[in-house]
Amino acid sequence: MTTWRKELRKELPISWAEAAVLVALAAIAALGLGAAAVRFMRGLGATTGLSDAYPWGIWISFDVFIVPFSGGAFTLAAVVYLLNDERYHVLVPPVVLAGLLGYAMVCAVLLVDLGLPHRFYNIIAFLNPKSFMFEISWCVMLYLLVLVLEFSPVVLERLGWEGPHQLIRAFTIVFVSAGIILSSLHQSSLGSMWLLLQAKLHALWWTPILPLLFLVTAVAGGLCMVIFVSVLAAKVYGHRAPTHLLANLAKAVAAILLLYGVLKFADLALAGELGLLFRPGTLTLLFWAEVALGIAAPIAIFAARKLRQTDGGLLAGAVVALAGLALNRANVSMFAIWRPAGTVYRPSWMEVAILAGALAAAGLVFALAARFLPLLRPASEEHRG
């Protein structure tokens, strides 16, 4: 290797491999942005697979999944700031940033999805309090603001702005509480949104307790996101993951998912719909796949002490649980809704590119933050309570 290269490497805080990943992420994000531009010029019909039979497609399903995925921030905030459990503080900054980026993605994708995106501010100007879409929009907007405030200390610390930093710190408990209330409201209203579809949503999924089920899965999914982000970030940046803390969270996930499973099946039993579980058909298979991935497998992994105390076990449990959560949201928002016969929905490459672009942009921001902000602290800095 020539000397200039060595010199450059010393100055450049990132390795070539890392730079290549960043450039690739930027390229995918740019492609998504380009596809979004084409969508605004040519309209939804020409650029997506959406139709009157499928007014909502993968973008909405993505949003309905990413919102509970990002719910890790509010659950963790409750543990750290309200239960006063300082041990978990070390997990907070990356999780809050992941939540912030998740919500930013949701807002970006929603804007592309709206038929009249230049009018999004109408959501503030005209209110229909009966609409859960209204509640979701408001909570997402306000909670995004809360997440920015929650994350700001990390940035302010880096910039060395002591005054604003202290001010934010002083009000932490206020906006953390506001964030938890907003999250509970909109995680549940994300489920309430489907109550109007009683005639259209398959009985395996439609239930009056949809809001409760969505809230419970958001807590479990959010904690899985905490585990996923923490283990992955530690692996990528060569830290030691705070495995013993994550193992406690994994145990909580197993308990919450057990509660979720009991609620889900008890609800079906009370509605007299257990027979649907054994009716041959694709939807029955999807339901069981959701139960296997989202309930049975993660409980099995996280209930085993040996598994949840290894990084591999934690990651595997979190990934299957999140896959199950994603399938659940896709079932409710797409597969289990009645459609006119003979209509199909095939997402266009541009729909996929826009989603990939949003994910890549979020990944890029996270990677840069991990590099340049005091985001990930080595496990040695942990408080031991």
Next chain:
Amino acid sequence: MTKAILIDTTRCTACRGCQVACKQWNDLPAEETHNEGSYQNPIRLSAVTWTLVQMREVEYRGKLYWSFLKRQCMQCLHPACVSACPVGAMHRTPEGIVVYDDSRCIGCRYCMTACPFRIPRFEWDKPLGYIRKCHFCYDRQAEGLPPACVKACPSGALRFGEREEMIAEAEGRLRAHPDRYYQHLYGKEEGGGTSVLILSALPFDLLGLPTLSSEPVALPESTLAPFEYLGQPTLGKEPVTQLNDELAHIGTPAIALGVTAILAGMQWYGRRRARLAGEAARRASAKEER
């Protein structure tokens, strides 16, 4: 007070004068259509086709029926689209007409997802698309005129008047001709009631309409059927919006208050634990000093 259209499908000749009249009154362009093996044309409702005579060949009780059903916005008494719309672009006027306000819409298409009858359509071909659907000729009604489709109907299949009168008229026909009609007035109670009432010789699930869960379910024949559902969607007699609206009124404040209480409890517990831990630490250090 509320007006209604009574559609008697046994009187319909499928002349489609209603379709044409709707296009004329609302200045809607013609659509390029394709032969998909049926006289039904165009094959489905769209942003520029707000009403459509649906044609089906149906076998029922060993007889073949060629059924014609005018599809349009059902003008629900408790419209799901109105509860769904976050900005109140869909609303029900004091006269009971479900109309759409272009200037408010943000294009989220929740109304399309929520509608149990799959009526609202979106302008997919435009960069900035609006929702379109039958507005019950609210402009004609304001002048005391019947909707354009009713005005055009030559066979008496469509009638327009006070909803109570239309119900009485329809029930009179059901009683007078038990052999001609399937003994049910569609729209009187479905999902809390609609202002489009339908009489038919056939069970309504065969026409592709979501039926009351209490109604006996007949299996649909596989025909070319743009409105056919993959399965048997059902509606209750209670308003489709009931649960949603109740939850929005009670649930939201209840969740906000409940969570606030839980948070307060958590904080109390957290502080207490920190205090106890602090005291324990102090005791321990005092012991050491001694």
